[in-house]
Amino acid sequence: MLDGLALFGSSIARFGEPMTLLHIAVASFLGLVIGALPGLTATMGVALLTTLTLKLPPDLAILVLICTYVGAIYGGSRSAILLNIPGTPANAAACLDGYALARQGLAGRAMGISTTGSVMGTLIGIFFLALFTPVLGEIALKFGAYEFFWLAVFGVIISGNLTGDDPLKGWLVGFLGLFVASIGQDAIHAYERFSFGNRDLAGGFQLIPALVGAFGFAEVLSVLSEKVARPAIHAVDSYLPRIRDVLRYWRTVIRSGLIGTFIGIVPGVGEDVASWSSYAAARRASKEADKFGKGSVEGLMAAETGDNACVPGAIIPVLALAVPGSAPAAVLMAAMIIHGVQPGPLIMVQNPQFVYDVVAMMMYATLGILVFGLVMVRPLIKILQVPRDVIMPIVFVLCVIGAFAIAQRLFDIWTMLGFGVVGYILRRFNYPMAPFVLGIVLGDLLDKNLRRGLVISDGDLTPFFVRPISALMFAVCLITILLAIPAVNDWARQAWARVRTS
Amino acid sequence: MKRIALVLTALLIATPATAQWKPTKPINLIVPWAAGGSTDQVTRLVAAELEGPLGQKIVVVNQPGASGSIGTKNALEAPKDGYTWTAGAAQDLGTYIVLGMLETKITDWNLYLNVANVPTVGVGAATPYQSFNDLVEAMKKQPGQITVATAGITSGGHNAMEAIAKATGVTYRHVTYDGGNPAVIATVSGETQVTTQLTVEQTEMIRAKRIRPLAVVGDKGIEIDGHGTIPPITQWLPNFKAPTNYFGVFVPKGVPAEVTQTLDKVWADVIMKSDALRKYAASKGALFAPAMGADAQAKVMPAVAANAWMLHEGGKSKVAPNTVGIAKP
Amino acid sequence: MTEKPTPQADFISALVWLAFAALVITGAWTMDRLEAQHINPYTAPGLVPGLLGVGIAIMGALLLVRAMRAGGHRWVRSPIAAKSVDRGRLWLALVLCLVFGAVLVGRGLPFWLATMVFVAVTTFLFQWPERRSKGQLGRGALVALACGAGTAAAVTLVFQEIFLVRLP
Known part of the structure; x- marks a missing residue:
């Protein structure tokens, strides 16, 4: 323990030099911009900078990448709050309440909440990264096909209650999302489903164009089509984060931090799932669940704490096992390998300093987002003062580039347009968008792991129920479904009250 | 030293012996697989080596999907101006046509190979199999029961296992994952018992004693420092033939001649002498194997043919390989 | 978007969901089960889309029943009341x-x-x-x-x- 502290101290000191601090500042800023621009994701940003920093010394290069990663996941909330376009898929949940708050004239406060949430989330994640990496890394290996299947099922179950007051409609669009995810080449037999011989469809719809369409383009259409323009917001409400918000929702912050870290550790699911699950859990536990989706401080806090806690979480299995916990973490790991640092089970023995270096890098990255997060609120809030007839065409241009930039395919632009129109129609019929997006995220997970599990067990269903973690997850799913039935819920409440009073 | 070498090569290239291609905008290098995988890693390394001599940025763009056919299609359909390249395994590029995925043959491309990867038969540390023979015996005793993890039907890992099954007459249960690394992780965690993915993807787990390598699917052993030498499969199956799986950067034919001339020269002067690439290959259990031109075409053909015919015999092809110029090996 | 949807709107969307579910189920049922490749029948590519189609059909039917109870099957001129939309x-x-x-x-x-x-x-x-x-x-x-x-x-x-x- 003391050794660890000494190593950590030397890491902190080593990165405290002026030149290194400059790198941290530039990288955090770049990350923020990458995150805030739709279509430039954390994965793409880290990959782009891997190439650009190849000639830097290894620890400086990895420092730059970590700052970019943290900055991008944080920065995506800016466009979510201001424009209702998630800057990265991780910030889709932040759109729901962040944008609602901005429309109520509380954009400054919303950005403050996302800053405090992100910082708190990262710190919670770092705590586990610093102290429990070897132990927690093993969790990554406990998750097999059966557990992933239940994880996906759980996501589908909560999708109905994610937003809005009509769970049936939530599940309908959730299932639509799951179906959309199944289009294209399947992951088990490479069979092309519903592609009708079209090569682009064979690759399936990508998440980001669908996301930008369903949130961004649909929003452009509905804002432009309103008879009366929404009043422009001239007042800057507050741009300093309020400590009160954190104190008031400390349970939400800690819960979301834990969920985010855990989702980060589990390989194959990343920041987006972390933020959705934190959001759903917060709504379930909240006393003000009806406010969610209409500008809930708690909801935004949960979403932003969850996705940022996922970042250190995703690095835990990288260091412990060379198993990336999320897509950007996979690129980060590749960069480490290219730079001659081999993460994995031997790292604690061969290169313990590196683990503490990473912890120190994460600390500096947190500092970076805190500083820029506070400085950039004032200039950004001006975006809301531009009249809609001017800003919306520009937002649409960003939607087009956002869909295109990640893979540079025209098909992705068409995907964005199609999902935008369908999303707009669904909104007019009062269907929520969030479950749809969650369905697309989870569809692949559900499909592959159900069938993979059945291959491994040769069609036997028992492993889905008897393995320890999957049994637990099945129980959680079952209880969630039962509690959604009003009669059962009432009975449980009464029983609980009786237990308490006796 | 390396910098001096770079400057020297830059000077050499600058001599106006042939028409010299000087790219005026960044070059897009499409990796048709996810960022962070084995193709992505080696391609980024090569891209960084090429940037200096070409005097231009090379932007690696990841376009995963449909077994790499989407990104490859986009590289194929891009303007033939030399500014769009792709990368990957030559045996994939050569068999898209057989699978009915893309109308392109391996001979439609200029191949610039960098490394060759060999699969290894690895088993989880908790499994009882101590040698390749143990595993084959167990597979014979429990036909179709032992689980083998690979990165999918068209992957090098599945090819290797199919070839082993054919040579030994065993059957197995095939479990597919999203990529080589997830397949290896599944074997480490005990979800599957065996993996036949590339050695590159297993080295770290081998060093950490989480995976026990039983045999290299090839005729030469591989030495991994911290572990020792993995014996070749020919020790048990003397007649086993495993074509080498080459990876590289591919530029479609039809680009201006000065592009390929310049690339030929840079490949010969820089990549073939690259210390960074050599070191990377050695540390990951890959073979440093740069090649280009007709030499590269000749080297990749055996693997393309073996892959194409295996898919055809497994009922997965849409076009018979011999009709598109891939002779039966 | 704050206006409550009319039962007529739900009735229409329920019909669309049912039609969509029928298409998905047909597509999944007729999808190649890859018998020629001797795959495990549980891993047929149509399995999950088929299950999803059934799920959408059940929920679509529920929505239809709910909308009809509220009188959604009776014809009105503009089912999606949208006063704020130009x-x-x-x-x-x-x-x-x-x-x-x-x-x-x-x-x-x-x-x-x-x-x-x-x-x-x-x-x-x-x-x-x-x-x-x-x-x-x-x-x-x-x-x-x-x-x-x-x-x-x-x-x-x-x-x-x-x-x-x-x-x-």
């Missing part, structure tokens, strides 16, 4: 966006030019009624053009020059 503006936005996204982009026209034209035209047209009533049409055109040029320049600089994205 249809003219909606169609204009839709057409302009689709023309830009699906027609102008990626047909050889430089992206900066397409962007400039799109932003300028869209801004100008949407501001038309207001500008005309104030007699500022000329000024409106200038402002719109400036917005277009500014967007085109900023987008090209940030995405193409800094982040090296090759624009369509």
Whole structure:
């Protein structure tokens, strides 16, 4: 323990030099911009900078990448709050309440909440990264096909209650999302489903164009089509984060931090799932669940704490096992390998300093987002003062580039347009968008792991129920479904009250 | 030293012996697989080596999907101006046509190979199999029961296992994952018992004693420092033939001649002498194997043919390989 | 979007869901089960889409029943009451966006030019009624053009020059 502290101290000191601090500042800023621009994701940003920093010394290069990663996941909330376009898929949940708050004239406060949430989330994640990496890394290996299947099922179950007051409609669009995810080449037999011989469809719809369409383009259409323009917001409400918000929702912050870290550790699911699950859990536990989706401080806090806690979480299995916990973490790991640092089970023995270096890098990255997060609120809030007839065409241009930039395919632009129109129609019929997006995220997970599990067990269903973690997850799913039935819920409440009073 | 070498090569290239291609905008290098995988890693390394001599940025763009056919299609359909390249395994590029995925043959491309990867038969540390023979015996005793993890039907890992099954007459249960690394992780965690993915993807787990390598699917052993030498499969199956799986950067034919001339020269002067690439290959259990031109075409053909015919015999092809110029090996 | 949907709207959407579910189930049922490849029947590619189709059908039926109980099957003139939506503006936005996204982009026209034209035209047209009533049409055109040029320049600089994205 003391050794660890000494190593950590030397890491902190080593990165405290002026030149290194400059790198941290530039990288955090770049990350923020990458995150805030739709279509430039954390994965793409880290990959782009891997190439650009190849000639830097290894620890400086990895420092730059970590700052970019943290900055991008944080920065995506800016466009979510201001424009209702998630800057990265991780910030889709932040759109729901962040944008609602901005429309109520509380954009400054919303950005403050996302800053405090992100910082708190990262710190919670770092705590586990610093102290429990070897132990927690093993969790990554406990998750097999059966557990992933239940994880996906759980996501589908909560999708109905994610937003809005009509769970049936939530599940309908959730299932639509799951179906959309199944289009294209399947992951088990490479069979092309519903592609009708079209090569682009064979690759399936990508998440980001669908996301930008369903949130961004649909929003452009509905804002432009309103008879009366929404009043422009001239007042800057507050741009300093309020400590009160954190104190008031400390349970939400800690819960979301834990969920985010855990989702980060589990390989194959990343920041987006972390933020959705934190959001759903917060709504379930909240006393003000009806406010969610209409500008809930708690909801935004949960979403932003969850996705940022996922970042250190995703690095835990990288260091412990060379198993990336999320897509950007996979690129980060590749960069480490290219730079001659081999993460994995031997790292604690061969290169313990590196683990503490990473912890120190994460600390500096947190500092970076805190500083820029506070400085950039004032200039950004001006975006809301531009009249809609001017800003919306520009937002649409960003939607087009956002869909295109990640893979540079025209098909992705068409995907964005199609999902935008369908999303707009669904909104007019009062269907929520969030479950749809969650369905697309989870569809692949559900499909592959159900069938993979059945291959491994040769069609036997028992492993889905008897393995320890999957049994637990099945129980959680079952209880969630039962509690959604009003009669059962009432009975449980009464029983609980009786237990308490006796 | 390396910098001096770079400057020297830059000077050499600058001599106006042939028409010299000087790219005026960044070059897009499409990796048709996810960022962070084995193709992505080696391609980024090569891209960084090429940037200096070409005097231009090379932007690696990841376009995963449909077994790499989407990104490859986009590289194929891009303007033939030399500014769009792709990368990957030559045996994939050569068999898209057989699978009915893309109308392109391996001979439609200029191949610039960098490394060759060999699969290894690895088993989880908790499994009882101590040698390749143990595993084959167990597979014979429990036909179709032992689980083998690979990165999918068209992957090098599945090819290797199919070839082993054919040579030994065993059957197995095939479990597919999203990529080589997830397949290896599944074997480490005990979800599957065996993996036949590339050695590159297993080295770290081998060093950490989480995976026990039983045999290299090839005729030469591989030495991994911290572990020792993995014996070749020919020790048990003397007649086993495993074509080498080459990876590289591919530029479609039809680009201006000065592009390929310049690339030929840079490949010969820089990549073939690259210390960074050599070191990377050695540390990951890959073979440093740069090649280009007709030499590269000749080297990749055996693997393309073996892959194409295996898919055809497994009922997965849409076009018979011999009709598109891939002779039966 | 705050208006409550009428039962008629739910009735229509329920019918659409049922039709969609029928298509999905048919597609999944007739999908190749890859018997020729001797795969494990549990891993047939149509399994999960089929299950999803059944799920959508069940929920669509529930929605249909709910809507009919509320009288949704009776015909009304405009099922989605949308007092706040200006249809003219909606169609204009839709057409302009689709023309830009699906027609102008990626047909050889430089992206900066397409962007400039799109932003300028869209801004100008949407501001038309207001500008005309104030007699500022000329000024409106200038402002719109400036917005277009500014967007085109900023987008090209940030995405193409800094982040090296090759624009369509």
